[in-house]
Structure formats: C-alpha cells, structure tokens
Amino acid sequence: MSAPEAGVFERLSALAAIDAPGDRQRKTIAETFTGKPLGSVPIGTSEDVAVAIDKARVAQAEWAARPVTERAAVVQRYRALVVEHRHFLMDVLQAETGKARWAAQEEVMGLMFAARYFSEAAPRLLSPHKVPGAFPVLNRAAVRYQSKGVVGIIAPWNYPMLLSIGDSIPALIAGNAVVAKPDSQTPFAALAGVELLYRAGLPRDLLAVVPGPGTVVGTAIVEGCDYLMFTGSSETGRGLAERCGRRLIGFSAELGGKNPMIVTKGADLNKAAKAAVRACFSNAGQLCISIERLYVEQEVEAEFTEKFIAAVNAARLGASYDYSTDIGSLISEAQLEKVSKHVADATSKGAKVLTGGASRPDLGPLFFEPTVLTGVTEEMECFRDETFGPLVSIYPVDSIEEAVRSANDTDYGLNASVWAASKSAGERIAAQLHAGTVCVDEGYAPAWGTTAAPMGGMGISGVGRRHGPQGLLKYTEPQSVVVTRYLNLDPPRLFPRDLWQPFLMAIARGLRHLPGR
Numbered sequence: 001m002s003a004p005e006a007g008v009f010e011r012l013s014a015l016a017a018i019d020a021p022g023d024r025q026r027k028t029i030a031e032t033f034t035g036k037p038l039g040s041v042p043i044g045t046s047e048d049v050a051v052a053i054d055k056a057r058v059a060q061a062e063w064a065a066r067p068v069t070e071r072a073a074v075v076q077r078y079r080a081l082v083v084e085h086r087h088f089l090m091d092v093l094q095a096e097t098g099k100a101r102w103a104a105q106e107e108v109m110g111l112m113f114a115a116r117y118f119s120e121a122a123p124r125l126l127s128p129h130k131v132p133g134a135f136p137v138l139n140r141a142a143v144r145y146q147s148k149g150v151v152g153i154i155a156p157w158n159y160p161m162l163l164s165i166g167d168s169i170p171a172l173i174a175g176n177a178v179v180a181k182p183d184s185q186t187p188f189a190a191l192a193g194v195e196l197l198y199r200a201g202l203p204r205d206l207l208a209v210v211p212g213p214g215t216v217v218g219t220a221i222v223e224g225c226d227y228l229m230f231t232g233s234s235e236t237g238r239g240l241a242e243r244c245g246r247r248l249i250g251f252s253a254e255l256g257g258k259n260p261m262i263v264t265k266g267a268d269l270n271k272a273a274k275a276a277v278r279a280c281f282s283n284a285g286q287l288c289i290s291i292e293r294l295y296v297e298q299e300v301e302a303e304f305t306e307k308f309i310a311a312v313n314a315a316r317l318g319a320s321y322d323y324s325t326d327i328g329s330l331i332s333e334a335q336l337e338k339v340s341k342h343v344a345d346a347t348s349k350g351a352k353v354l355t356g357g358a359s360r361p362d363l364g365p366l367f368f369e370p371t372v373l374t375g376v377t378e379e380m381e382c383f384r385d386e387t388f389g390p391l392v393s394i395y396p397v398d399s400i401e402e403a404v405r406s407a408n409d410t411d412y413g414l415n416a417s418v419w420a421a422s423k424s425a426g427e428r429i430a431a432q433l434h435a436g437t438v439c440v441d442e443g444y445a446p447a448w449g450t451t452a453a454p455m456g457g458m459g460i461s462g463v464g465r466r467h468g469p470q471g472l473l474k475y476t477e478p479q480s481v482v483v484t485r486y487l488n489l490d491p492p493r494l495f496p497r498d499l500w501q502p503f504l505m506a507i508a509r510g511l512r513h514l515p516g517r
C-alpha cells in the first residue's frame with residue numbers, strides 16, 4: 001500500500017472553493033513519511049472567502065427551509081459513503097499527516113460516529129418544545145431553534161478531516177452553511193472529506209473549503225461568518241475569541257491540553273501500562289487529548305514503570321500504509337524541533353530518559369522515538385507547557401489526593417485518564433478532576449467516541465463543547481415564542497384597577513405550587 005496517486009490530489013484540489021477572479025499561487029503538499037510532493041492546492045484569498053460566504057448565504061436560506069429529517073438524511077448517506085471509502089480516506093490522511101494507520105482509522109471512525117449521532121439526534125433536539133408560560137393558561141410558550149447562518153470553521157493539521165468536515169456536520173444539520181479553512185499543511189484531508197458530502201447530495205455552495213493561510217483566509221472567515229468554531233492552539237484561540245467578541249458573534253474552541261493520567265495502587269497495571277502507550281503516543285502524541293503526565297502511586301510506581309517501558313519499547317515506530325506500525329511520524333520540522341527542544345531542555349536540567357529521546361531520520365525525515373522521562377521538575381519546559389509530541393513524564397505520588405492535586409495543577413483542563421482499584425474508585429477520582437472529559441480505565445478514545453456526550457475543555461483548553469446536544473445547539477439561535485391567550489397584562493374591563501397588580505402578585509406567589517416553577 002502507498003500514498004494515493006497524483007491524479008487523486010489533482011481531483012481533490014479542484015474542489016477548493018477558489019471562485020474570485022484572478023490567478024492563484026499554489027502550495028505543494030508533501031508526503032510526510034518521505035517528503036516527496038503529493039500535489040498542490042491553490043492558495044485562497046480574502047476575496048475567495050467573500051465569494052464563498054455570499055454563495056453560502058444564498059444556499060443556506062434554501063437549506064434551512066428544508067425539514068431537519070431531510071438534512072439529516074444527507075448526512076446519513078454521507079456516513080455510508082465514509083464507510084465505503086474508508087480505506088481511501090485513511091490513505092489520504094496518512095499521506096498528508098504521517099500518522100499510523102490505526103490513528104487514521106480512529107479519525108475516520110470519528111467522522112462516522114459524528115454523522116450517526118447528529119443525524120439521529122437532531123430531529124429530536126431541534127424540534128420546537130413547549131415550556132411553561134409565565135401565567136398558566138394565559139401563556140403558551142415554545143422554544144424553537146433557528147440556524148445561525150454561515151458558520152466559520154478553522155481547523156488544525158492533526159485531525160484535519162474530523163476537525164474540519166466532522167465539525168461541519170452538526171452545523172449543517174442545524175440548517176447552517178459552512179465556510180471552512182483547513183490548516184495550510186493538510187488541505188487534502190478536508191477536501192477528501194467534503195468530496196463525499198457533495199456526493200451524498202449536499203449542495204456545493206453550502207460547504208466551502210477555502211485553503212490558505214490563517215492570517216488571510218482565517219481572518220476573512222472571522223470577519224464574515226455568523227459563528228466561529230476553532231480548533232488549534234490556545235494562543236490563536238485567544239486572538240480569535242477577541243475578534244469574535246468585537247463582532248459579538250458566538251465562538252467555540254477546542255484548544256491545547258496537558259493531560260494527566262492517574263494510576264493508583266490496586267489498578268490493573270498490565271492493562272494500564274499497555275493502554276498508556278496508546279494514550280500517550282497516538283498520532284505520535286500530536287493529539288490534544290493525549291496524555292503527557294503520568295501520576296503513579298509510590299507503591300506501584302516501579303512495577304508500572306517497568307511494564308510501561310516494556311510496552312513502549314514493543315511499540316513499532318515507522319512509515320507504513322497498513323496496520324504494521326503503532327506510531328507514525330511527526331508532521332513538520334516545527335514539531336520535530338519542539339519535541340527535541342523539550343527533551344534537551346529537560347535532560348540538561350537533570351531529567352532522566354527512561355526510553356527514547358532521539359529523532360529517527362533512518363525511518364523518515366520527521367520521526368521521533370516515543371520518549372519517557374522521569375525526574376521532571378517545575379523549571380523544565382515540559383513540566384507545564386504542552387509538548388504536543390511523543391513525550392511523557394512519570395511522577396511518583398504519595399497518595400490519591402496528591403495525584404489529584406498535581407493533575408489539577410495546570411491552566412489546561414481538556415482530558416484525563418484514571419486507573420484505580422475499582423470502577424467506582426475511578427469515578428470518585430474523576431469527579432475531582434478539572435477536565436472536560438475523563439476516561440476511567442482507558443486513555444482518551446471512548447470519551448472522544450462518545451459523541452452523545454459533550455467534549456471540550458476547561459481553563460485555557462477551550463470554550464464551549466463539541467458533541468452531545470451542546471455540540472449541535474451551539475450552532476443555533478434559540479427563539480422563545482410566547483403566545484398570550486384570553487387576557488393580556490392589562491386589567492380586564494370589569495376588574496377594579498387598583499386590585500389588578502396585587503392580584504397578579506398573588507398568582508405569581510401561588511405559582512410555586514405548580515410543577516416546573
């Protein structure tokens with residue numbers, strides 16, 4: 001198996017929404033495993049975004065008028081196409097990002113889960129529902145959900161199909177149009193994802209993918225959209241939030257993480273050690289919810305560490321388009337530099353490398369060994385800063401209380417993992433953690449895959465949630481329609497005027513006896 005042929009990338013590049021007049025420069029995308037060119041995409045401009053938004057507004061008006069079930073049906077057809085073309089999607093993802101096959105599969109499964117949950121849940125969640133009116137009998141009240149209009153999506157490179165097209169799914173089902181900007185390093189993943197949506201029957205203008213730099217295309221999207229969904233670094237997220245704030249449009253974001261795993265005595269150490277390898281090194285650690293800090297109770301620290309290191313050493317690092325490797329490549333020179341810098345900084349200040357610690361140019365230009373450190377202290381960069389690479393530190397702790405305190409000692413709050421003596425003990429620890437998702441007896445995948453539950457970050461890890469009802473309803477404007485019947489708030493003709501206000505107050509006081517008040 002190998003990367004798709006050049007013709008595939010040519011076909012995909014033609015799907016980029018580059019519709020303003022004039023010539024465009026092109027950006028060549030290289031196969032991460034080898035550095036060889038795969039193909040090129042046109043570099044979009046702010047005029048392309050303006051055209052895409054104009055067209056999206058026209059298409060959205062017609063789309064929003066269709067019943068939710070019809071919109072959901074398009075997404076159900078899309079899901080079937082994703083299943084049918086899963087190998088192709090994984091090939092594109094691997095070629096562009098250099099991730100291992102199973103990590104590409106996780107991304108494709110994420111698309112399938114999102115398509116299924118939102119297409120099934122949306123008709124119920126978006127249907128108008130009755131609520132008690134201010135005054136019983138006199139007021140009939142219902143909440144309806146209007147779409148926002150044009151949703152902007154700015155996506156990163158690490159899960160480039162899921163975080164662009166996957167995030168478009170709830171926005172589209174909620175009746176919006178979408179203008180999406182993929183990361184400049186990974187436009188083909190988004191284009192391969194959108195190709196199948198068009199084939200499933202989504203009107204072309206309803207979802208435009210405009211490749212190009214964040215400072216140009218991203219800026220134009222923020223200035224023109226009605227709501228922004230962003231995934232990326234906390235720093236960029238903060239800047240985008242400010243701009244959305246100035247425009248008074250809604251914003252949600254999933255940002256960085258410095259995620260902890262807690263292992264207590266009594267936990268199944270064999271399972272914990274094996275699962276920790278996936279939790280720390282999935283997509284070579286370039287996953288916002290992957291684990292970078294391991295807090296292990298003293299009594300089991302030596303045994304856990306031995307098992308964990310054995311499992312890390314057994315993990316197969318390499319470039320392959322099949323399931324024969326466990327860990328793939330980093331995506332860029334910048335990522336390789338950052339990981340190398342964190343390791344060099346920690347070791348120069350006294351941290352010990354238990355395994356890994358070096359780049360592997362023999363495997364490909366951007367490979368770095370899965371690396372485990374011990375003796376990491378506050379003054380080392382990797383103590384607090386997100387590495388976003390295959391680097392994890394083990395910290396022995398004296399008690400569960402210390403583990404929880406240390407796990408929460410971060411500005412981030414995205415994901416956490418707990419391995420304890422029992423499921424209920426794990427759940428008790430989970431309740432004390434400052435993290436948007438917590439996995440008991442796993443690392444991250446079940447929380448990510450549970451699309452019926454909200455997913456997102458506390459602290460500087462994000463604003464708002466994807467998945468779950470919140471992940472759909474954020475793309476809507478709730479509208480409350482309250483109908484007044486029989487009498488309005490003026491006194492009836494024969495009612496004494498000076499008794500009317502005390503009468504209303506008496507009713508208001510009595511309302512507490514009615515259900516729902």
Ligand code: NAP
Pocket residue numbers: 154155156157158159163181182183184185212213214215218219231232233234235236237239240254255256257287288289386388414
């Ligand atoms: P980044 O620099 O924030 O870039 C993410 C996206 O934002 C890219 O499409 C980028 O465009 C765009 N962008 C950058 N500057 C912009 C600006 N001024 N205006 C508008 N758009 C702009 O993120 P990164 O460093 O490449 O990605 C890694 C980070 O993302 C990590 O910190 C990681 O934790 C976080 N992340 C979080 C999640 C999550 O779900 N929580 C998922 C993935 C990644 P260009 O690069 O094309 O210019």
